[in-house]
Amino acid sequence: MRELTYLEAIKEAIRQVMKENEDVFMLGEDIGLYGGSFGLTRGLFEEFGKDRIRNTPIAEAALIGAAVGSAVTGMRPIAELMFSDFSTVAWDQIVNQAAKIRYQFGGKAKVPMVIRTAHGGGMGFAAQHSQSLEALFAHIPGLKVVMPSCPYDAKGLFIASVYDNNPVIFLEHKILYNNKKYSQHVPEEMYTIPLGKGEVKKSGKDLTLVATSYMVQKSLEVANELKDKMQIDCEVVDLRTIKPLDIDLVIESVKKTGRLVCVEEACSFGGFMGEVASQVAEFGFDYLDAPIVRVASKNCPVPYSYVLEQEMIPSSDRIKENILKVLGKA
Amino acid sequence: MRELTYLEAIKEAIRQVMKENEDVFMLGEDIGLYGGSFGLTRGLFEEFGKDRIRNTPIAEAALIGAAVGSAVTGMRPIAELMFSDFSTVAWDQIVNQAAKIRYQFGGKAKVPMVIRTAHGGGMGFAAQHSQSLEALFAHIPGLKVVMPSCPYDAKGLFIASVYDNNPVIFLEHKILYNNKKYSQHVPEEMYTIPLGKGEVKKSGKDLTLVATSYMVQKSLEVANELKDKMQIDCEVVDLRTIKPLDIDLVIESVKKTGRLVCVEEACSFGGFMGEVASQVAEFGFDYLDAPIVRVASKNCPVPYSYVLEQEMIPSSDRIKENILKVLGKA
Amino acid sequence: MKENNFKIANKFEKLSRDKKIEMLRKMYKIRHFEVEVDKFVLRGMIYGTCHLYTGEEASAVGAISAIDETDYIVSTHRGHGHCIAKGADLNIMMAELLGKGNGYCKGKGGSMHIADLDSNNLGANGIVGGGLGIAAGAALTCTLKKNNRVVIGFFGDGASNEGLFHEALNLASIWKLPVIYLCENNQYGMSTSVKESMNIDRVSKRAASYGIDGITIDGNNVIEVYNTVSHFAKRCREGVGTVLIESLTYRWRGHSKHDSQVYRTKEEVEEWKKLDPIKKYKEYLIENKLITEEEDKEIENTAIKEIKNAVAFAEKSEYPDISEVEKDVYSD
Amino acid sequence: MKENNFKIANKFEKLSRDKKIEMLRKMYKIRHFEVEVDKFVLRGMIYGTCHLYTGEEASAVGAISAIDETDYIVSTHRGHGHCIAKGADLNIMMAELLGKGNGYCKGKGGSMHIADLDSNNLGANGIVGGGLGIAAGAALTCTLKKNNRVVIGFFGDGASNEGLFHEALNLASIWKLPVIYLCENNQYGMSTSVKESMNIDRVSKRAASYGIDGITIDGNNVIEVYNTVSHFAKRCREGVGTVLIESLTYRWRGHSKHDSQVYRTKEEVEEWKKLDPIKKYKEYLIENKLITEEEDKEIENTAIKEIKNAVAFAEKSEYPDISEVEKDVYSD
Numbered sequence A, B: 001m002r003e004l005t006y007l008e009a010i011k012e013a014i015r016q017v018m019k020e021n022e023d024v025f026m027l028g029e030d031i032g033l034y035g036g037s038f039g040l041t042r043g044l045f046e047e048f049g050k051d052r053i054r055n056t057p058i059a060e061a062a063l064i065g066a067a068v069g070s071a072v073t074g075m076r077p078i079a080e081l082m083f084s085d086f087s088t089v090a091w092d093q094i095v096n097q098a099a100k101i102r103y104q105f106g107g108k109a110k111v112p113m114v115i116r117t118a119h120g121g122g123m124g125f126a127a128q129h130s131q132s133l134e135a136l137f138a139h140i141p142g143l144k145v146v147m148p149s150c151p152y153d154a155k156g157l158f159i160a161s162v163y164d165n166n167p168v169i170f171l172e173h174k175i176l177y178n179n180k181k182y183s184q185h186v187p188e189e190m191y192t193i194p195l196g197k198g199e200v201k202k203s204g205k206d207l208t209l210v211a212t213s214y215m216v217q218k219s220l221e222v223a224n225e226l227k228d229k230m231q232i233d234c235e236v237v238d239l240r241t242i243k244p245l246d247i248d249l250v251i252e253s254v255k256k257t258g259r260l261v262c263v264e265e266a267c268s269f270g271g272f273m274g275e276v277a278s279q280v281a282e283f284g285f286d287y288l289d290a291p292i293v294r295v296a297s298k299n300c301p302v303p304y305s306y307v308l309e310q311e312m313i314p315s316s317d318r319i320k321e322n323i324l325k326v327l328g329k330a
Numbered sequence C, D: 001m002k003e004n005n006f007k008i009a010n011k012f013e014k015l016s017r018d019k020k021i022e023m024l025r026k027m028y029k030i031r032h033f034e035v036e037v038d039k040f041v042l043r044g045m046i047y048g049t050c051h052l053y054t055g056e057e058a059s060a061v062g063a064i065s066a067i068d069e070t071d072y073i074v075s076t077h078r079g080h081g082h083c084i085a086k087g088a089d090l091n092i093m094m095a096e097l098l099g100k101g102n103g104y105c106k107g108k109g110g111s112m113h114i115a116d117l118d119s120n121n122l123g124a125n126g127i128v129g130g131g132l133g134i135a136a137g138a139a140l141t142c143t144l145k146k147n148n149r150v151v152i153g154f155f156g157d158g159a160s161n162e163g164l165f166h167e168a169l170n171l172a173s174i175w176k177l178p179v180i181y182l183c184e185n186n187q188y189g190m191s192t193s194v195k196e197s198m199n200i201d202r203v204s205k206r207a208a209s210y211g212i213d214g215i216t217i218d219g220n221n222v223i224e225v226y227n228t229v230s231h232f233a234k235r236c237r238e239g240v241g242t243v244l245i246e247s248l249t250y251r252w253r254g255h256s257k258h259d260s261q262v263y264r265t266k267e268e269v270e271e272w273k274k275l276d277p278i279k280k281y282k283e284y285l286i287e288n289k290l291i292t293e294e295e296d297k298e299i300e301n302t303a304i305k306e307i308k309n310a311v312a313f314a315e316k317s318e319y320p321d322i323s324e325v326e327k328d329v330y331s332d
Ligand SMILES: Cc1ncc(C[n+]2csc(CCOP(=O)(O)OP(=O)(O)O)c2C)c(N)n1
Pocket: B029, B058, B060, B082, B086, B089, C051, C077, C078, C126, C127, C128, C155, C156, C157, C158, C159, C160, C186, C188, C189, C190, C255
């Protein structure tokens, strides 16, 4: 069975939807001949030409605005923001335009567009190229927010995102792109994974680990290790999309395990897991046998130096310690 | 004793700091002769002149950028964003510049600036002029976020914000500006209220209501009514600043009451109270006798029509119902 | 007032009498629509805020008459005029302003967000300059779908200082998008005079940054606006691409609901009122024997009646049901 | 290559020999600094990314030599050259690039964020165009404090398409701020040629939007850069206000750490390398008998030695202690 990396899976999804549907096109910086900052669009320019793989000047607000305008008038644009940190430059177009147009026009417009962008740290890109800003997107009604953790999901979620009739923020973790360790069988045919459905990536009975994106992989590693070495059996829930949020899946799991540790890469303070934890504290309170613990990045901009960056971002050790603490074994 | 409105209190604070400190100046749209969109700066232009009350073109990114640049080089700018929704247009300058400069430069720069801006709904300004975006600001390390609920606090917090050596987002609720119902004795002399300290606005023993900004006023009204009519004694905690967050005060209160209802005007999903609730669910879990409940706006853009807007924003009734529910009396 | 050396044909001349009269009719509708909105404002019935278009009628009507129904417009916070000119139903507009459930946005948008997608009006915008990229995007659809349509992107003098103005015009220029950027220079962005907000005398000079045509016209002369937009719409359809038109005009009323107008003199306002675009056009039509004085009166009265009907319609319409509040956030 | 009709005095002529040689020295330092950084890149020792300034030395050195120590600069992601020209310590810079605790940012910033506030370098920026408003703000401080200082705001050709470029230049123009906007047009924004990203041939033409001076100069000619910046710095101090200088140059290396450079030809690169700014300046100095061939070699060798020392210093420096991670977020 063929295996694809995360990057290859997304690229295949783009190629397939673009072949299938004439209304789909891409726009972004250096996505043409250059093939995108992470090489993800390499070859697409040659395949689809400059009209459908549109290189833009460095002008994020206009490029997102153009995506919105083309979406409202019948296209299905895929806009690439090179780094999710640059969404800030186009923030009004995302938050006040793309997200609100449908509602403020009384439901009479549709804005089917995808903003795909590389996010997360761990590669030494420092404060302005490493953020995990999903909590900001998730708070805005009108947006959907997708955070695939593996190649299989990435492909299915991407195709679903393109065919969704709403603005979708598709957050791709740069650590996952080319790491063969996470390569996986990805079917060649097109398939979709519905937005708003999480998945139990590993079932277990002792404690629920809920995570997103790359942190799902880290959580799985820790869960497997704890199972092997300590007979602690964690369930790992991958939210896959954080908006809509599959809180039922989380509560279902907590019902079984009684314990919840939330793992995210964003800064802890005001991070998205606050929403997950609060919903569980409200709707799953009676199932909880222990405090809900969040493991997230430290509350600072992402530092450059490897040692500091590793200290900031949740490590396997940090996840492990917190699991043991919640289980009363620390 | 003289009483001031919220707007008058902030204006007095601006006048006093500007008199006291030459490095303080203001910049913003229509803040000159016109006196600002809400009339808050009326008279200041005449008093301090066009150099220190600087009218800008409609260019939020440049105006915030200019504030950052002047702050780093020794001034203490007060930048006005007419509506907090327009922060989106300057988002990069706030999130990637103001907030990160100090850290990414290894602590060698200071960015003492205040962004003051009108936020919140309830006045029919619809989707792009009514948002409560505090959760977005609060998630960004490097920013401080202040949300005064009354004239006395507004003045003291404002002066503290100007003298703080960090970028402070000062969120003024437009409903509070001119409503005489909330007028209050405000001392004429200058005083500061430290950023990061909440206050118990009404003490009580049955349940803790934690709130921010205008929702503190609503919570107080409900608490007083419940006390009078039903002998239910709620404690009302005003966070005053959400970053830094005085979580100790909240937990202290929950220790006493065992019950927590969080009230905020922002959209519920991904709102700031998720952070408060999660911290309590983690660090105050053992004190909790009931699920933590959040009362917040519905998850939609702010609608125009009065009936819809009132339905969206937490009403006294909604707060009351949730209190009763948590107390098992509903 | 034209300052550039464009050879612009008098396409207006060739219009049918009906079409010429229709333009007057629309101008009257806009004028009297705002009269009634203003009354609502005074009666405290406009929730939130709104921005009246009074005095600028020639700009919307001239420009929009010069494009087809299938063409798009992107409007601004001061959008009533554009909306009416593009063919919106007055009843439904007025209902929206009162926040009624049968309004254009089901009461969810209000004045700053009216959109009428059926007439290809992509909507007003509460963010100054917020629609400039959207206009480029709509034009991009026209290019990609090769449907020969064009877009007018309206914006104000104030908006021309926003970053997106620069980004959008640059994008439109390099992609030769069929979008006409039409700056309604009414001399002020809220309280700030163009003299104070930019260091040049003409917004149209900014065309130099994009290698596109830039032209300043008399925005109170509906014929000049019509001819200019016709000219550039044709060029857009021929693939020449974008243009920056600056239409000089004036807003007669304050910026929004509350405005003491300390920033300008009564005299200035009176001077501009003398250049009333409706009066100018009406006189032209009478002089050229296209209508009589009586016909003019009748056209105006019909407009007034229609607006009164719209007011009655709006007033008796129902507010939306509160169950509507969380609907329309997402599309299926 | 100058195309505008400015009367720019040859202030360079009047510089002392030392100062002239100092400029060469700085250019060599920049050149060889990047040589060593490149070696680190190849050895995989630069974490994240970095952007080499090789080939553009005349721009930073010419411009910064023309202002005073007390004057400010705002730099870009391609900031090593500006930083060295403004007088940064090479050891501390190199330590930062390796993420060491004694680097300029204590290892927290890296290449894209080096700032040296002691030399009034307000720092590099990872956001393209992100510093343009900051430059205006620093200039505003100069105006408000009446300290007679000026600011150079560096940015790239690509950055000139960002909205903030427009907003900041407009603001600087109406407030007559003492800021020199210096566009280092190295022909590409990452992979995108200026020909593709704008519809005009000269970034400097954009000055027309702000009613300010705009000038295009040979950015590989350090003397021309020096004289031009001197001229406009003086005018800034006289209160005339901002200017847009476009300095034509070329980056010899790929955009950042990984770049296969498919977007340009080897020939083009070779053509530009012939215009090596250091060679040009060195030859001028020799021709004018300011230095000999040997002195030139010695200057270069000294630079090389200093850089090698910096490398050694950086390599033996310690990584920051992990307890540092949450420090420096806030100031007391
Ligand atoms: C991004 C943004 N900044 C500021 C405002 C507040 N505001 C609304 S209209 C307006 C003036 C706009 O001026 P102009 O573009 O000339 O249009 P006009 O009102 O004159 O028609 C301002 C400042 C806003 N709505 N959006």
